[in-house]
Amino acid sequence: MTAPASQRLSSSTLAGLPGTVLRPAYDRDATRIGIVHLGVGAFHRAHQAVYVEDLLALDARWAICGVSLNSRDVREALQPQEGLYTLALLGETTQMRVIGSVREVLAAREQGDAVLARLSHPDVRLVTLTITEKGYCLKGEHLDLAHADIVRDLTTPRSPVSAVGYLVEGLRRRRDAGLPPYTVLSCDNLPDNGGKLRRAVLQFAERIDEELALWIAGHATFPRSMVDSITPATDDALRERVAQALGCADAWPVQRERYTQWVVEDAFCNGRPPLDRVGVTFSDEIAGYDKAKLRLLNAPHSALAYLGSLMNVETVAQAMATPVLASFVERLMRDSIAPNVAAPRGFDAQRYAGAILERFRNPAIQHRLLQIAWDGSQKIPVRLLGTITDALAAGRPIDRLCLPVAGWMQFVRRQANAGVALVDPLNDALVSVGAATTGYADADVRAFLSLESVFAPLSGDARFVAALRSAYAVLGDASPDAVEQALADA
Template sequence: MKAPAARLSAAALPTLPATVIRPNYDLAAVRVGIVHLGPGAFHRAHQAVYVDDLLAEHPDWGICGVSLHSAGVRDALRPQDGLYTLALLGEQTSLRVIGAIRELLVASEDQAAVLARLAEPAVKLVTLTITEKGYCLAGEDIDLAHPDIAHDLAAPQTPRSAIGYVVAGLRERHARGIAPYTVLSCDNLAGNGHRLRRAVLQYAARVDAELAAWIEAEVAFPCSMVDSITPATDDALRQRVADALGCVDAWPIQREAYTQWVIEDRFCNERPPFERAGATLSHDIAGYDRAKLRLLNGPHSTLAYLGSLMELETVSAAMAEPLLAGFIERLMRQDIVPSLPALPGFDPQAYVDAILARFRNPAIRHLLAQIAWDGSQKIPVRLLGTIAEALTAGRPIERLCLPVAGWLHFVARQARNGVAIVDPLADTLARCGATGDVDAFLALDGVFGALAGDTRFTTALRAAHAALAPATPDAVRHALDS
């Protein structure tokens, strides 16, 4: 009977093949300086890797990963000494073992240990990737009716929510005269630091008014912008990693080679030198958010709708179509870049180059059908804002209108074929699509707003819609080539 393969661990590191990158520092010398709430795949593929790059020279910034409820990450990685494998996906996949997470706790099981960590003076930064729902918001304010928030307000010493833990740690530090930690949201939310600060202050005010005043005066909540495609771990990845390492990794992760992290340079305590690991420290996160929204997300939606009409399945397949790829590049360089204000240290043309390379990456299977979801929410912020600014500035909008028209045709095709439309306005869109009438869509005030009354826009949109008709692959190619 074949013996089970050994598990990835600190002891196994010397046995790994030379092609596998491993920590270049002494794991035992690393001390915890960061508590991270939500050590899921994105954190382990993104922020933890930046920290890993720093630990050889800055060993005081190891991470304590805290899962609020699930024990999955802890149970997978604790037997591996916190180590896991990152697969960087490109033409050649490379493997790297990450050791930045030196402790793993489950808050629902190890509450005292979590609260003790948060109170330690050595912990100077608390980071979060808990998804939007983890902030327990109702609109822009904290949701006081949320079960976890209601529990925490009644029993703030034994919190359940991320907000409750952040405030409990700060409360203990305040009581003991310890400097506060910076609280850094790394979730993909615009203005994430502002939203987190507002929620924390609203919650703290109901727990302890003096504490809330101290937090408001002393604690920093920087905004950040994060970007890297991180496909889910599957059995194929586990097997590929096991074959390459010669040992089992219970939870490897994978992402594209490209990664971006822009952090507002506003901390209330010491911080790691993230810029030495490739992060950008800036005072204009909104500018970077806008650049990402317009230059990455706008073209993504363009590929989704025009590529779907061409009966293509993935982003990389769409970029393999010369006419569509050429259109995307012209849209980015000639129509979207001029809409971006200058950002110190930001080269928009180099950013375009990087995005186009990402789109072409055949190792990332990004489905157009998935990107096409929720168009009524995405189109206004990804494309219509750029169109409105172009009209104000007197720039042409014809090319920008083609993906918007593509969305109308896409919705109409779904409605015609009886395919479910994944969108908050699904029923309304199905009715609009059934008519195929541009005016029916323009009446969606929550989507088009004031643009619906601008004849320059409506004329250009109707022309683009007509150019794509009857929305067959050949019709789309003809429109792209015009």
């Protein structure tokens, strides 16, 4: 028997869900909140909260209190559902799973006292964050002391609004109550995320209480982490699919690909949840995992974005269904990138490449190439030029690696000549260079290499300049036929 579609997902409707829908495999009433998560958005609920869902079947002490720092939308959607929501796992078939690990949702702007009470509760031993880089209020590597939220919180630290302010006030309350600190775990994709967050917290604490800063520095820990899973935004089409599958309404389901990865530095100060038993990798080589992802996942993504766009392909899955593109990107990954990845211990670059290729082929993920193409001037240096630098230092060939870089240049040229603005912080400079190109490799490559923020110091390496010029020339007029031939020969 299925629940009528007019009903809302809740504990009372769980038993009536179809047998094909997975549901919590533990007694929710027996769980205790041991994690506070700041930034309870779609990615958290599709990623970390799912690992915790599996964890609760093993250890009931790690349920989640989700905190929305700026909005009440998630609370309004999930509170009537007692925190329950649906995860749609996308693949050849879609698996629906009801997640119950989020036991409480708070809107900090209206429930600041409740957030601080939860942070200072003895059961809470871990605070996690997905607040995007902007939420850390950083300026470079340090806290932006001129940021409006930080200025406010330094004035009234007992009633914070920023993530850093909440962390520090929660830690202060724990110290004053004789409680150990919580571990603070950033799950945002920024380099050295734990290190950046630790510096920001200590810098804030030093401004209000030097002894508190010393206590935090000596007792609290801020592990680094790396997360990965493609999580398309929730839309009305997903809500309708979920309602059809469950027989009841879910105000805010989430969706993601089946692949997921979470790597965490093993540096916990107040008990470590046994996340390794549910698929999390504990490692002290987070930077190595970050670099492997950047080079073996993000770089091929960019290659498909620029070369595929020149061939008038719209999505990653469509690109992988185009034999010449799929074959090229596999050779790029396995033969040109993998040998230049200094892999962490136990990391198999070829196996990882195979998993990424399978993810790229997922027809249920409509990842648009033009969106991946955004911000190319910022992505090309870290995704491709670093690998080229390492390959040159090792005496390895770089011709194939230069082809997606030349593809980006041809893409910029095409967009500029068509009068289409680029989504890129260097839009004006790129449009100027792109509009002035002539189609002759020597002059065009020289013009692009003048963009020092992108190409320096490689722009002074004769080997790179020659290989890039050759790659640009082989793309010809960058028509679909020319690009296809260049890829077939690469």
